[in-house]
Amino acid sequence: xxxxxxxxxxxxxxxxxxxxxxxxxxxxxxxxxxxxxxxxxxxxxxxxxxxxxxxxxxxxxxxxxxxxxxxxxxxxxxxxxxxxxxxxxxxxxxxxxxxxxxxxxxxxxxxxxxxxxxxxxxxxxxxxxxxxxxxxxxxxxxxxxxxxxxxxxxxxxxxxxxxxxxxxxxxxxxxx
Amino acid sequence: xxxxxxxxxxxxxxxxxxxxxxxxxxxxxxxxxxxxxxxxxxxxxxxxxxxxxxxxxxxxxxxxxxxxxxxxxxxxxxxxxxxxxxxxxxxxxxxxxxxxxxxxxxxxxxxxxxxxxxxxxxxxxxxxxxxxxxxxxxxx
Numbered sequence: 001x002x003x004x005x006x007x008x009x010x011x012x013x014x015x016x017x018x019x020x021x022x023x024x025x026x027x028x029x030x031x032x033x034x035x036x037x038x039x040x041x042x043x044x045x046x047x048x049x050x051x052x053x054x055x056x057x058x059x060x061x062x063x064x065x066x067x068x069x070x071x072x073x074x075x076x077x078x079x080x081x082x083x084x085x086x087x088x089x090x091x092x093x094x095x096x097x098x099x100x101x102x103x104x105x106x107x108x109x110x111x112x113x114x115x116x117x118x119x120x121x122x123x124x125x126x127x128x129x130x131x132x133x134x135x136x137x138x139x140x141x142x143x144x145x146x147x148x149x150x151x152x153x154x155x156x157x158x159x160x161x162x163x164x165x166x167x168x169x170x171x172x173x174x175x176x
Numbered sequence: 177x178x179x180x181x182x183x184x185x186x187x188x189x190x191x192x193x194x195x196x197x198x199x200x201x202x203x204x205x206x207x208x209x210x211x212x213x214x215x216x217x218x219x220x221x222x223x224x225x226x227x228x229x230x231x232x233x234x235x236x237x238x239x240x241x242x243x244x245x246x247x248x249x250x251x252x253x254x255x256x257x258x259x260x261x262x263x264x265x266x267x268x269x270x271x272x273x274x275x276x277x278x279x280x281x282x283x284x285x286x287x288x289x290x291x292x293x294x295x296x297x298x299x300x301x302x303x304x305x306x307x308x309x310x311x312x313x314x315x316x
Contacts, residue, residue, distance in 0.1 A: 032262060032264070125235070126238075
């Protein structure tokens with residue numbers, strides 16, 4: 001009987017390894033900024049080209065930093081939810097318009113609505129690199145001390161918001 | 177003959193048209209060599225099984241541009257790799273550096289080999305201890 005124990009244990013271990021591989025999307029990379037200070041940035045505003053906006057604008061409060069672009073399908077998908085979130089006033093949303101063109105991004109905002117306090121216009125993607133962005137949409141949750149609490153990859157959904165963001169915000173105190 | 181030659185020339189020349197890294201080369205040969213080594217070591221995060229040397233994704237182009245900028249600014253190779261790792265994690269490097277987090281990656285092949293060798297030796301030992309059917313029959 002005991003001669004089957006070793007192969008059985010090996011089999012179970014293999015199943016564990018395989019299921020880990022099966023249920024983990026290798027395209028979703030953990031951010032090295034989790035629990036660390038979020039990078040700072042300063043960029044021209046998308047809607048007001050002459051004005052500089054940046055991380056200083058949300059210093060001292062909870063904020064979402066949402067990386068978006070008009071060429072990004074997932075961004076269109078999550079847009080209605082961002083608008084809804086903005087209406088609830090749960091948290092201010094700051095946009096990082098990544099690797100986009102101004103006319104396209106402006107008409108997106110005009111047509112689909114603007115959930116953002118502002119969108120910073122990162123035309124050459126340099127701030128995106130500083131944030132370790134590799135595929136829009138990406139959403140960072142930042143606390144009052146400027147620490148990255150969570151990074152969501154792909155379109156933000158109500159489910160992900162409820163399960164991954166809300167508990168962190170509630171644990172971290174009021175958002176204002 | 178002329179037409180054949182022309183065709184041949186076009187075919188041989190076509191890879192140039194599909195070149196991925198279309199930026200200007202460094203004038204300094206040493207710099208260019210360093211640049212090429214680095215971009216061959218860095219993973220394109222958007223297309224994960226390619227280096228940023230092989231990829232024409234815009235993120236790869238952006239990263240090449242940043243590496244080029246840092247090289248011109250006189251940064252060392254280690255500083256450039258640091259720049260990438262702090263932003264994208266060890267995964268950005270095809271050869272992750274030895275650290276607490278990546279230790280298992282480096283040790284796993286050796287451990288697996290040792291484990292496999294151990295099992296193999298055990299099996300062989302047991303087999304050697306077994307009587308061979310023919311021999312046993314001869315003795316009777």
